[in-house]
Amino acid sequence: MLDILTAAASGDAPPGWVQFLPIIGMVLIFWFLLFRPQMKRHKEHQAKIGGLKKNDKVVTAGGIVGKVIKVDDDYAEVEIAQGTRIKVVKSTIGDILAPGGKPAND
Numbered sequence: 542m543l544d545i546l547t548a549a550a551s552g553d554a555p556p557g558w559v560q561f562l563p564i565i566g567m568v569l570i571f572w573f574l575l576f577r578p579q580m581k582r583h584k585e586h587q588a589k590i591g592g593l594k595k596n597d598k599v600v601t602a603g604g605i606v607g608k609v610i611k612v613d614d615d616y617a618e619v620e621i622a623q624g625t626r627i628k629v630v631k632s633t634i635g636d637i638l639a640p641g642g643k644p645a646n647d
Contacts, residue, residue, distance in 0.1 A: 589636075589637055590632065592637075593609060593612055594612060595610065596608060597637050597638075599619060599634045601619070601634055602634070602635045605619070605627070606621070607627070610626060613631075616628050616630060616631060
């Protein structure tokens with residue numbers, strides 16, 4: 542009986558790297574489910590903001606809707622009412638509205 546217990550205890554253990562497989566699997570799952578889609582959305586947003594031009598209707602991250610009057614490298618001047626212009630950082634522009642789209646309150 543003692544020989545059976547010592548034989549089972551001295552059995553071949555799996556290599557050390559096998560213990561890290563679950564961790565590596567979790568990292569891969571996080572990469573494909575969280576990080577990769579977020580990077581894709583960021584690239585799409587950067588491309589959209591890079592194509593910003595005069596007379597585009599935009600919505601800022603704060604919810605302000607207006608028409609682009611002037612575009613610089615880092616800033617855009619947006620007219621939010623007749624004669625009322627604000628300067629916004631281009632990266633805070635959330636979306637560019639489709640031309641001819643109706644406002645939500647009309």
